[in-house]
Amino acid sequence: MRLDDRYVPYLQMAGLYHLARLNDRWFRLDEALVSAFVERWRPETHTFHMPFGECTITLQDVAYQLGLPVDGRYVSGCLSEFQIYIQGGRPAWVWFQELLGVIPPPSQVQKYAVNCSWFQETFGECLEGADEETVRRYARAYIMMLLGTQLFADKSGNRIHIRWLLYVARLEEMGTYSWGSAALAWLYRCMC
Template identity: 65%
Template sequence: MRRQHGLPIDGHYVSGCLTDFQRFINCGRPAWDWFQELLDMFPSANCIDKFMVKCTWMQEAFSHLPHDADEETVRRYVRAHIIMLLCTQLFRDKSGTRMHIWWLPFVARLEDMGGYSWGSAALSWLYRCLCRVANRNVVKLVGPLKLL
């Protein structure tokens, strides 16, 4: 498998339309129901903005794995940490304070994570961010700048 900066560039594409997210996720299943099922926690209303959750809530909720954690609890924490890494390292937005839950389909089956073309997706996100910063009104560049 070919890699770029350690990220696979072969495999299944990473895609999805954010405007159609509610219908896209798990065949029309409500996104927040699936969020609670996969992570076994639900943020309070003041930590939710449409399909975004505050980074501080995610960090606090999943900062310490219980000592007596069973395999499913470990999987939930792994899912949460992968979402945090995706949102803060590879696919960061300008706010830096929220995480989009559109990553749920990609972390639902952890064993499939290595089969996606994460390197291609990160490069596409970087190009998108570079195009946005070309606008003279934009003053802050975000994205996976480590790839530069």
């Protein structure tokens, strides 16, 4: 999805603007480099064994390189009974429609994750002259894509879990969370 200038205030509020700019301009996957690091990863020490010694990814690295906040409230999401309860007893998909204005067709959903292709087709470009509520919905979708594909991707790499609704519902509060800590914890979880 293209970074629209109208999303910038929401991304700044969420503490994710720097990451969005990196994603929009500089992130290119170097598969050979990733493979080399995977081969050198040692889960027992949480380090990469390189020819020059051991190295690891620290919270300072995440904060500096990705520009994510590392102080603040913890990012968490209990998924028990997720399908029937989320925020005030509303079913998750009802809340999805309230926040994003549309529900994906069943063919685009796997359990509680929506295909990225649906997000891109539905929210790929916000029309010029859109009202503020529409821009806000598109910004929420953009942030969900950013979280689900850049920071907290699943193994498929092409689905966005709806657990992020809890955070995008209150864009004004997103900047109070420690996204850097959560991203580092997720990275270690995926690597071990």
